[in-house]
Amino acid sequence: MSLEKINIRNSILILIIVAAAATRFLHLGSFSSWTNFTPLGAMAMFGGAYFSDKVKAYAVPLITLFVSDLVVNYAYYQKIVLFYDGAFWVYLSFIFMVLVGTFIKKANFANVLIASVVTVFIHWIVSDIGAVLMVGSMYPKSFAGYLQALIGAIPFERNLLVSNLVYGLLMFGGFEYAKTKFPALSFNKQQAIQHS
Template sequence: MSLHKINTRNSVLILIILAATAMRLVNTQVPLLSNFTPVGAIALFAGAYFNDTWKAYLIPMLSLFVSDIFVNYIYTYKLIVFTGSSLWVYGCFMLMVLVGTFIKKVNIVSVATASVVSVMIHWLIMDLPFLYGTFYPHTLAGYGQSLTAAIYPFETNMLIADALYGAILFGGFELAKRKYTSLQTQRQLAL
């Protein structure tokens, strides 16, 4: 594949991710939209479309990191670069990128399945009771309470957001690939 096509494809992927990341700022003013963000869909999208593994992980992690600074500032009016749970959050999203790498054929079933798996990863990891100090007992029962409390609105909103943003990201890029061959991979062009 020519350098021009690689740069065009990667540039478009990065621009799409940046545009989707900007949507994180929309829900900061509406409490009902808690966790209704594109970050899960972005992680899956990056995993599915970047040819270079390092880009698939680096681009969404950088967009999450930078947007976290803005989101934290909106909520606290302080520049917060890193919180106690940041490693857990970034770890979850890295696992979501990994899930995205398993999407070999983009269709509704594969993207929906990956979205559900990603939300499950987030739900099971981010609701570990020790991440919230003494809010939940550090027992199996406390974990169950944390998981139950997270179903609505947090994980429900994340699942709906992954479906909506996933449809926009994956669907939009698939349509663009049909129109612009520079967005296709060498393998796709050979078919």
């Protein structure tokens, strides 16, 4: 695979991730029963699955998350918030979600479904550590508090699972369809190794 084809492929992958992240801005400032219906889990899985360069696999989704967090936090707090309470745990869970994506070798419904469930579970158990440890937490700083946070997070994680499936099917399905129309988007790891 030529360097030009790799650059076209990477540019399209980045565009898909950024476009998905932009959907976070559709309902800024409003809370609803669909809070946490975001493209974040799907973005992480997608980046992990499709970028051959593992630095890009982690960097592109993480940078996109960070920039979109800046916009979302500004909309809610009317000020720039670089890192919010619990951000470490959310970003750590996001890194693990990208890792899950690296295990998707064939993009099909079953693999995206399994990865979606695994990434939601990771987000649930890791990010809720931050919910317990953050300043002013409504949960006691104990294992019992952590269990309370896990139970309280179930509706949000349900929304994340649905969004992982919806966005995952759109992103993975869209890219797989595009590969059938534009062969330059296809990737052969052996060819890429020969040209690196």
